[in-house]
Amino acid sequence: MSLSKILGTRVLSVVLAIAFCFGLDAFVTGQLNEYVVRLVMLAGLYVTLSVSLNLINGITGQFSIGHAAFYMVGAYSAGIVSNAIYKTQPLAAPAYMIISMLIGAVFAAIAGLIVGMPSLRLKGDYLAIVTLGFGEIIRIIVLNQNQWGGSYGYAIAPKYQAGWLIWLLAIICIATCRNLLKSAHGLAFLAVREDEIAAQAMGVNVTKTKVVAFIVGAAFAGAAGALFGHMESFINPDLFKMEVSFLVLTMVVLGGSGSITGSVLAGATLFILPELPRIVSFKMSLGLLLSVLVGIGVLVWMNRKFMEKYHEPDKLKRTLVVAGANIGLAVLAVVVGKLLNNIPQFGTTTYDANKIRYMILAVVLLVIMLLKPTGLLGHHEFSWDWVKRVLNRNKAGEASA
Amino acid sequence: MALLTLKDATIKFGGLTAVNKVSFDIEKGDLFGLIGPNGAGKTTCFNLITGVYEPTSGDIDFLGTRICGMAPNKIAEIGICRTFQNIRLFGTLSALENVMVGAYLRHKTSLLGGFMLTPAVIKETAELRKKAMELLSVVNLTDIAHSRACDLSYGKQRRLEIARAMATDPKLILLDEPAAGMNPQEKDELRDVVFKIRDDYEKTVLLIEHDMKFVMGLCEKIVVLDHGEEIAYGDPSEIRNNPKVIEAYLGEPV
Numbered sequence: 283m284s285l286s287k288i289l290g291t292r293v294l295s296v297v298l299a300i301a302f303c304f305g306l307d308a309f310v311t312g313q314l315n316e317y318v319v320r321l322v323m324l325a326g327l328y329v330t331l332s333v334s335l336n337l338i339n340g341i342t343g344q345f346s347i348g349h350a351a352f353y354m355v356g357a358y359s360a361g362i363v364s365n366a367i368y369k370t371q372p373l374a375a376p377a378y379m380i381i382s383m384l385i386g387a388v389f390a391a392i393a394g395l396i397v398g399m400p401s402l403r404l405k406g407d408y409l410a411i412v413t414l415g416f417g418e419i420i421r422i423i424v425l426n427q428n429q430w431g432g433s434y435g436y437a438i439a440p441k442y443q444a445g446w447l448i449w450l451l452a453i454i455c456i457a458t459c460r461n462l463l464k465s466a467h468g469l470a471f472l473a474v475r476e477d478e479i480a481a482q483a484m485g486v487n488v489t490k491t492k493v494v495a496f497i498v499g500a501a502f503a504g505a506a507g508a509l510f511g512h513m514e515s516f517i518n519p520d521l522f523k524m525e526v527s528f529l530v531l532t533m534v535v536l537g538g539s540g541s542i543t544g545s546v547l548a549g550a551t552l553f554i555l556p557e558l559p560r561i562v563s564f565k566m567s568l569g570l571l572l573s574v575l576v577g578i579g580v581l582v583w584m585n586r587k588f589m590e591k592y593h594e595p596d597k598l599k600r601t602l603v604v605a606g607a608n609i610g611l612a613v614l615a616v617v618v619g620k621l622l623n624n625i626p627q628f629g630t631t632t633y634d635a636n637k638i639r640y641m642i643l644a645v646v647l648l649v650i651m652l653l654k655p656t657g658l659l660g661h662h663e664f665s666w667d668w669v670k671r672v673l674n675r676n677k678a679g680e681a682s683a
Numbered sequence: 684m685a686l687l688t689l690k691d692a693t694i695k696f697g698g699l700t701a702v703n704k705v706s707f708d709i710e711k712g713d714l715f716g717l718i719g720p721n722g723a724g725k726t727t728c729f730n731l732i733t734g735v736y737e738p739t740s741g742d743i744d745f746l747g748t749r750i751c752g753m754a755p756n757k758i759a760e761i762g763i764c765r766t767f768q769n770i771r772l773f774g775t776l777s778a779l780e781n782v783m784v785g786a787y788l789r790h791k792t793s794l795l796g797g798f799m800l801t802p803a804v805i806k807e808t809a810e811l812r813k814k815a816m817e818l819l820s821v822v823n824l825t826d827i828a829h830s831r832a833c834d835l836s837y838g839k840q841r842r843l844e845i846a847r848a849m850a851t852d853p854k855l856i857l858l859d860e861p862a863a864g865m866n867p868q869e870k871d872e873l874r875d876v877v878f879k880i881r882d883d884y885e886k887t888v889l890l891i892e893h894d895m896k897f898v899m900g901l902c903e904k905i906v907v908l909d910h911g912e913e914i915a916y917g918d919p920s921e922i923r924n925n926p927k928v929i930e931a932y933l934g935e936p937v
Binding site for chain 1: 733735754755756759760764765767771772773774775776780783784785786787788790792794796797798799800802804805807808811847848851
């Protein structure tokens with residue numbers, strides 16, 4: 283590829299990214315209610331968090347489950363600095379955002395360096411325990427700082443809901459990780475994940491690679507934390523509990539460890555999933571609920587025991603048969619559920635979907651992990667080449683038919 | 684001056700002396716064999732040379748520099764690279780990417796550039812890919828360049844490891860049982876590859892091997908280890924007729 287072409291694509295993608303962010307902001311804040319706006323902004327933050335954790339966990343293979351700590355360090359450090367400036371010399375709101383993002387990123391990067399150090403000696407479960415412990419230590423330290431409000435919380439000025447900036451950060455984070463994987467430098471990170479001893483024997487500086495992964499991953503989480511702090515304008519340590527780390531970890535694993543596309547998809551959708559019943563509220567009768575649960579069990583069993591053994595050379599036919607079987611099963615489950623409702627107790631006992639939303643989330647996660655143990659996308663990435671390949675394959679199929 | 688010099692290299696693990704006062708010189712351009720029964724300390728010797736272990740006592744010099752205690756990646760940088768007895772490829776990466784990891788050692792662009800994918804990085808990545816493809820053709824693996832390393836057959840994995848080590852541009856290449864698990868035809872191919880590495884690419888080769896026919900037909904100098912001690916040194920005909928070697932290892936004259 284020629285230099286001018288590379289530069290052309292670059293400029294085009296930057297313009298598109300900025301246009302997307304402002305377009306999103308204009309559309310979302312103008313048209314939708316506050317709750318949905320908040321969800322869209324949170325989605326952007328979670329995309330940043332999951333993609334940055336994917337750099338540490340999925341790409342470099344360092345099992346870290348303390349990502350909420352970096353998020354927290356970013357939020358608090360940015361908030362403290364921003365408050366100090368706000369008192370002495372008020373600036374325009376977007377200026378705060380830029381300063382806060384940088385401050386959050388720098389402090390979180392320092393935290394990343396500190397956590398990255400033990401990763402040089404620890405592996406797998408042991409590293410996971412250390413990162414988990416680190417996350418809790420940071421939270422408890424902040425919890426006991428009265429000058430930062432302790433458990434009451436800490437007010438951050440100014441309040442600024444920068445949807446465009448949140449999504450711009452997400453895009454920068456995605457672009458950074460994707461760039462790394464496109465370059466030969468990314469291979470060093472992947473090599474460390476695959477086999478540390480071999481990577482080192484091939485001259486890869488394993489120490490540097492791991493520490494850089496932690497620093498860059500933490501910095502993005504810190505920047506996201508800074509934006510989160512200004513978005514909420516009031517934060518407390520409970521917002522950065524272990525659950526957040528686990529949610530982000532779930533996103534990475536569910537999307538397919540190592541796959542940026544997977545992290546983005548899971549990051550943008552996974553936390554919305556339990557919110558959906560709030561938006562579209564519906565009730566389920568006991569009969570339908572039981573039938574659906576049994577149906578899901580049968581579905582998993584069918585796909586694992588039967589469909590995996592079903593070999594059909596024609597891909598289209600295979601996809602149709604599998605999809606047909608699954609849809610048929612779903613319809614059957616609903617029909618059986620309606621029939622079960624005729625039994626007195628089963629029909630009259632109802633559950634609000636909103637109340638059992640975490641159960642729904644758990645079932646969805648279980649099903650995905652049982653059917654796709656490597657995550658939705660495995661190690662795959664979305665790319666235009668892939669789209670072209672699929673289209674060409676279909677064309678070739680049509681031609682031969 | 685010798686390329687690699689081991690002088691009384693010794694390593695002890697607790698009470699066990701795995702390698703005891705082993706000394707030998709490897710000259711530039713040698714095809715050097717290291718043989719001995721199982722547990723003789725051959726792979727430990729490799730681990731000492733490549734920096735996985737630091738010798739308890741003794742010296743290892745490479746081009747006049749003492750390399751004891753250097754990190755393995757530094758040793759790879761100054762020009763010693765190896766393959767592994769129990770194959771250690773990067774399983775989910777493609778064969779091409781595996782070789783590119785080796786070639787990556789000689790990169791010149793900065794990591795920061797990698798995160799930004801600067802034109803220089805794109806250019807360098809393309810160059811590394813080209814170099815990796817060339818090396819794959821040396822070991823006859825061009826057709827499977829885009830297959831995942833873990834999906835390859837055993838013999839192909841062994842050759843891929845050699846290509847990966849070659850990609851680091853070593854002066855000295857250490858092959859740990861390269862012919863293990865190969866059929867006779869694959870062994871013949873491997874022999875050609877090793878000669879090509881030495882003659883066309885002007886590398887020095889040190890190899891561990893159990894297949895005596897293979898070693899005798901390939902190496903010009905051989906060191907024999909037994910229980911961590913060096914029991915013989917010489918060319919294949921000397922080793923073949925050395926009574927100590929026959930007793931310890933060969934069993935009967937080959």
